[in-house]
Amino acid sequence: MRLLKNYLLWILFFMPIFSFEQQAEATTSIPDRVSLNGIFSTDVGVSGNSAALIDDVAIITNGLASQVGALWSTQENLLDFKQDFNMVSYVNQGDAAASSGDGLVFLLKSANNTSNWFTYSGASMGALGENKYQGALGLPNSIGVEFDLYGNKSSADGFFDNGITGTYNNNHIAVVYPGTLEGYTDNFNIFGSTRYVKHDSLITNVNLASGNWTRVELNWETNEQDYTKGILTFKINDQMPIQISSAHLNSQIFQNGVVSEAFWGFTGSTGPTYKADQRVIFERVPGLVNADTSIKMFDRAGQEILNQATVNGGSEVTIAIEAEWLGGKQNWTDIDLATVIPSGVVLLDDTTKVNGTAIDDSLVWEGNILTIKSGIIPDLGGHDSNTINKASITFKVRIINDTFQSQTITSRMVGRNAVYEATPFSFNTKNITIGAMINSHEDGEVILDNSIDSFIVEFGWNNENRVPLAHAIKLEQNGQFEMITEFEETATEINGSFTYNILEQFLQLPYGMFKLHYSITNQETGEVSSAVIVLYKQNAPTVTISPLENQSIFTIGEKIPLKVSISDYDSESIKLIGQLSDNQKIDFGTYQILQSEENNIELELDTSNVPIGKYDFKLWAVDTEGNESDFFALNDIYIQGKLSFASIPSSFNSDSIKIGGSDKKVEGMGPIIISDQRLLDREWKLQVNLVNSNFINKNNFIGQNHYAHDSFFYYKNNGEKFVISTNPIEILQSNEGTSDEYILNQDGENGFYFSPNNSMLSGTYGGIVKWSLLSTPI
Structure with missing residues (x-):
């Protein structure tokens, strides 16, 4: 009977352990990884720190003996427990199997503790306390998840892992509390005292030293009323999530509600004999990019088809891959997409769109795989003046008319700073005899x-x-x-x-x-x-413009009056847009209108900044549904400049002139320049005359005004003389050329002259000269 009892006890003890030792799946291929630029620091005061960041891979130990490594988040990348966050990383601890040691620890450390970034090497793995009876504690105010490659269970290597056994050389994962007394059990014994580490949520069914990448996901759901009551879980590969003790979080990380942020990182070590090349990559850095991705299916009526639904064969459906940036320290940038559709559907040609813009099938489809490279999908987020936070990739397929079970669509978005894989969308199909x-x-x-x-x-x-x-x-x-x-x-x-x-x-x-x-x-x-x-x-707006009233030529700066009639039978407001030929579009604003009626609106087309030229003007309307009217055009509108003096003297004088002497040219007159920026009817005349009287001498010996003779002041051009008196005289006119600028000839013998005959008295003569430009047919 005693033998039977022992046998039964052995069976009851063995069965649970056998069930627990089934290996959790890991991945052998290197997963996609994001940039770690600016996320971590290795400058944490650890002597001989082996940690390094190379090609966005965090190396904790590089496979040599007796190494210590510490990698911690920067001050700018603390975990904020007042916000939801999610981390997805992959840990690779080499393939040395039974020759591996010691391991690494993923750690959270309260933000108010900025010292003690590494404790001891060996079994402590840089986080735990001394591996001896009543030794020093480990990192204060911290919680860790250890990935231990070696079972320390003897007097030769300490008893940290006493009682832990596992198929894979005692590899184990567990939650530890490095800086607390309750994180250890110290055992006094006169033959040899020991210290055990408390291992919560122990996992022994993962082969950490197989060369595979172990997936580690950390997820925090905050409590908006009291962040200390949030829920923190971690998940290894495809196992069930494990909740980390809320009590320990509150006491160690939150300092009983005083601190809401934490540093995070990795420490690790190797022994003199047992060593490992330990690396970490990230699909998702917590707090960097918080996003949501999904796969949805819609029928032709736009009704959503739920996951696991049965879809009739022969029907046409729309697949939508949707991404939304929800928050984070950075925009989600440089996004690539990979989507795989099942064999039970056929892609409909030329239906693939990104945010409504069509994409050529030949550029993105190969068989049943949709691959869209970065640059087509916009960056998502609210930083750096970016305004786009959603992306939708849609395409249509026809369901093959047959009966299929578990047809699945998968989709993965890989950006520079975040990787998100949507929940797969599965559906069944039903063969339809009539459709x-x-x-x-x-x-x-x-x-x-x-x-x-x-x-x-x-x-x-x-x-x-x-x-x-x-x-x-x-x-x-x-x-x-x-x-x-x-x-x-x-x-x-x-x-x-x-x-x-x-x-x-x-x-x-x-x-x-x-x-x-x-x-x-x-x-x-x-x-x-x-x-x-x-x-x-729907109804599109209609627009008409009344003809311009006997006018098609306008001067720059003039406002062209437009009498506009608008109708739209299903909109209460419209936006009016105009354009002069290929110039920039003109937004005339939005106007409230009465439906089913002609609405009259008066506009003004400002020509202040319009270059000189001939234009066609078009006007159109856009209603609240986005429907555009046809263009209404006014053709052959001329915008021209003015006829004006570009330069004209304001005063001039002459040196002393001898009475009865020879005529004397006025040397200080200055240029007289006429600018004609008009396009049509460019005829003009320049006239000049004296105002009120001929030149007058008020200071002379006879004590009364004395007037110069009628031909005292004249203009000479190419030998022809133009006497300037009180009667206007034409001295220049436009020619048939197209020159925009005319200069009155004052070169050589040409110019203005004074002619002092013997009838004049000595003294100072003065007069007012009037220059007149006449825009009139010649």
Whole structure:
């Protein structure tokens, strides 16, 4: 009986351990990794620190003996426990199997503790306390998850891991509390005292020294009312998440509600004999980019098809891969996409879009794999003036008409600073013996009624068993149905199509969304197949401009009056946009209008900054639904400059002139320049005259005003003399050339002269000269 009891006890003890030792799956290939630029520091005062960052790989120990490594987040990259965060990393501890040691520890350390970044090498792995009875404690105010390669269970190497056994050379993962008394059990014994480490949430079914990458995910869900009541979990490979003690978090990291941030990082070590090349890469750095990705499926009516649903064969669906930036210290940048669709669907050509912009299939599709490289998907986030936080990649497929189970779509987005894999989308397909289709219009299509004269829709059907069918076409709006037509036929074809003009019923619909239904019914069994698409009845605005009133030439700076008429039957406001030829578009603003009426609006087209030239002006309207009117054009509008003096003397004088002497040229007159920036009717005349009287001498010996003779002042050009008196005289006129600038000839013998004859008295003569530009046909 004693033997039987011992045997039964051995069976009861063995079975649980055997079940627990099943290996958790890890990955052999190197996972995608993100940039670690500026995230970590190795400058933490650890002598001989072996930690390094090379090619975005965090190296803790590099495979040599007796190494210590410490890698900690920078002050700018603390964990903020008042916000949700998620970390995904992969740990590789080499492939030395039983020759591996010692291991590494992932650590959280309260932000108010900026000292003690490494403790002891060997079994302590840089985080735990001394491996001896009542030795010093480890890193204060910390919690760790150790990835221990070696079971320290003897007097030769200490008893930290007493009682731990495992298939893989005693490899184990556990939560530890390095800086607390309760994190250890000190055992006094006169034959040899020992210290055990408390291992919470012990995992022994992961082969850490196999060369595989062990996936480590850390997830924090904060409590908005009290962050200390949030939930922190970690997950190894595909195992169930494990919650880290809230009590220890509060006491060690939060300092009982005083601190809400923490440093985080890794420490590790190797022994003199047992060593390891220990590396860490990241798919997701906590707090850097918080995003959400998803895979969704929609039918032709825009209704979402849920995960695990059954979809009818032959139906057309839209797949949407969606990403949204939710927060974080950085924008999500340089995003690549890889999506795989199953064999039970066929891609519909030319339906792939990124945020509504079509993408050439040949650039992104190869077989059933969609690959979009960075630069096509925009950066997402709210930093550095970026305004885009969502991306949607859509494409359409047709479900193969057969019965398939567990068809799955997968999608992965890899950016420079975050990697997100969407939850796979799975569905089943059902073979349909009859199938209804609407072939001619896209779901969500807008139908404008402005000048529509027909609305022809193509309908199609499949009928594998050639059964008699009943057809029905209906319109639905606001839950109300209207039958358009129904008919029966004895089918002779496996498939077919027909067209029907639904214009009459369409025109009677109110503006807005409506649905077009097409159904076929097996008259023998009552089986029904239906197709439905969502359409929108809308009205585009119309715009007209009254003709300009006998004017097509305007001077720069002049405001051109525009009398505009607008109508739009389903919008309450419109935006008016104009453009002069290829110049920049002009936003005239948004105007409230009355539906179903002509609305008159007066605009002004400002020409202040318009270059001189001939233009065609066009005006159009955009309503609240985004529908644009046709352009209304005013052609042959001239914007011109002015006729003006570019330079003219304000005063001039002459030296002493001898009475009765020879004529004397005025040397200080200065240039007289005429600028003509007009485009048309460029004729002009320059006239000059004296104001009020001839030149007058007020200071002379006779004591009264004395006037110069009529020909005292004149202009000479090429030998011709133009006497300037009180009567205006033309001295220059435009020619037939196209010059914009004219200079009055004062070169050589040409210019202005004084002629002092003997009738004049000595003294000072003065006068006022008037220069006149006349824009008039010559």
